[in-house]
Amino acid sequence: MSFPWAKEYKPSHPFMKWMDDRLPLPRLVYNAVGSGYEVPRNLNYFWNFGFLAGLCLVLQIVTGIVMAMHYASNTAVAFDTIEMTVRDVNWGWLMRYAHANGASAFFVVIYIHIFRGFFYGSYKAPREMVWLLGVVIFLLMMATAFMGYVLPWGQMSFWGAKVITGLFSAIPLVGEPLQQWLLGGFAPDNAALNRFFSLHYLLPFVILGVVILHIWALHIPGSSNPTGVEVKSESDTVPFYPYYVAKDGWAIGVFAFLYCAMVFFFPNALGHPDNYIPANPMSTPAHIVPEWYFWPFYAILRAFTQDFFFIPAKLMGVLAMFGAILVWFFLPWLDKSPVRSGSYRPLYKKFFWFGLIPAMAVLFYCGGAPAEEPYVMFSQIAALYYFAHFLIILPIVSAIEKPLPLPYSITESVLGEDEAAKLAPSA
Template sequence: MSFPWANEYKPSHPFMQWMDDRLPLPRLVFNSVGAGYPVPRNLNYFWNFGFLAALCLIVQIVTGIVMAMHYAANTAVAFDTIEMTVRDVNWGWMMRYAHANGASMFFIVIYVHIFRGFYYGSYKAPREMVWLLGVVIFLLMMATAFMGYVLPWGQMSFWGAKVITGLFGAIPFVGEPLQQWLLGGFAPDNAALNRFFSLHYLLPFVILGVVILHIWALHIPGSSNPTGVEVKAESDTVPFYPYYVAKDGWFIGVFAIVFSLMLFYFPNSLGHPDNYIPANPMSTPAHIVPEWYFWPFYAILRAFTQDFFFIPAKLMGVLAMFGAILVWFFLPWLDKSPVRSGSYRPLYKKFFWFGLIPAMAVLFYCGGAAAAEPYVMISQLAALYYFAHFLIVLPIVSAIEKPLPLPYSITESVLGTDEAAQLAPSGSV
């Protein structure tokens, strides 16, 4: 974000001057997360989750590299190598549980980050590319997490891989060849485990690359804010350092306490008991269920129980499951309201808090429940509203609602009447 009042990096030390002339890395850091990056002064704690997500990604990469040092992608020993790492490797238990629970914490952070974007209209112009790259990151996370869940080669790992890869078989004509290509055979075995391990190791670095693009795209228009009003004057901003560095640091401390409590006292609370049993292709678990962060999309998949003319129910479920995420790509064009923030959109706010949030909560619950009534019917109703919210409710609401008056500037929304901002030229952004 470039403003005329932004500080410029001027190194004083001769070495830093030499470095900045030849490799402007200090200038890049200064302009990205330092005093040279002006940020809206009214950001609330929901804006800390972006920085927290980057921290979670680093934790996953570091712990994943350590785990890979002791893991063998072979169905005969994969389960035992995980147990050996936990029991015999120095601090191996911490690496294993930090990686497993770190994935859950990562998804919690990302879900809050995404729904903050829904509420505050972070997908609206001029930040469409920031949003689109964020959705790409989420899809890559889902793929990475699924492959990681297979690697321990427990009962849920094996049967989860069999069920999820079996969904590709529902695609007409190319489904079964695609499924065999993914698995390297007709069922999950050594070939599949090697492929999943290789991709699980690679994809976090792909995610890191997309995160860099995500941050780069963010720095062009600058951060959004809870009012949705663009920056108009210097009084609307504060330097990222020290203000938001301190705020992010405090929030990271709170996150570290919560993460540590889970890691040291409840390390297995989010894992399925059956996945602590070695994989057995001859014994099907009574209730096959993915990790909790897949539950809403798994509920949508299972919501389709009847064929529709010539379209099989399984195919409709697969299309709906992927469509539940792909619809996010079109939000910048589905929501035509000129007002970004849900705080100033009374009708949208009601549909968000009493429609979308309850529907997602129901899908989370039904995705982890048994595939039986009444959970199937409830998930059908919740899935129906979920798609209706984005494809019907959002466009209609954005066209008919009357938004509340917006503050003139960010400073006015924080401190009241802002004479400096009112006197600033209209083109000073």
């Protein structure tokens, strides 16, 4: 975001001057994460999760490249190559557990980042493109994580691939040909494993490209903030460096402590026991379940148990599962409230904390539970509220609620009355 008071990049060293004239990479970094990038002064720790998400992506790419050096995408040896990497490759155990737990850490960070956007209205104008690109990143993450879950070729890998790709067969006319095209045959085998490995290796770099667009789109309007009030004067902002670099550094320290605790002390805590058994097409696990970060959408899929007239229950479940994410694309237009932040929207705040959050918690739990009662009924109730929240409650609440008075400026929300900001021209 360009403000008249933002510092300009002025290299002093001769080499930096020469570089800036020919390839302005130092200027780009300075304007993106240095003193040249002005940030609202009132950002809380929920704004650290965007930076942490970038850190997680880098960790996954680095550890994934190392893992790929020792992996063979062949159903006869795939399981053994993972075990060999852990047992015989120097520091292979660290790469494997860092990569596996890094996926979970990535999704924890992203879920918090997304729900921060829900509460503080980060999807509202003029940041719609930032939000839309963020949803695209999440969809790419889901696809990458699913394909990565197949690669160990354990019991849950095989049967998870069979169940999830089988969902495409519910699509009329093109479903079964599409499923066979994805698998390269009629069931998960060598062709499917090769395709999933290739795409799992490729997609993180696609995600990185979309992340760059995401950050680029963010720098045009600038960061949002907990009040939802736009920047009005120089007193509303501080340079990203050193203030938020230090704050992000503290968040990285906390993240690294928790992440290392999982990797070193509980590396298999989030893995399913059946996935430590080699894949056996002749033996179906008692309870097929995806990784924990897919559970809410898996619960929505299983919530549909009865055909609706001519629409099969399986097809409705598939449409609802994908619709649960696609509905996020329309949030900038479903929420008509002129106030961004949920902190100043008392009615919306109640539905968020006592409606959406409990519904998601129920979906998370039921997605990992057996497909039996009462979990199916709980999934149905939670899924019904989930869609009602975005498609019915949110538009109505945004039209009828009376927001609380907003502070005049960001500075006023932090320090009290800001007469200088009131007299200064708007940015």
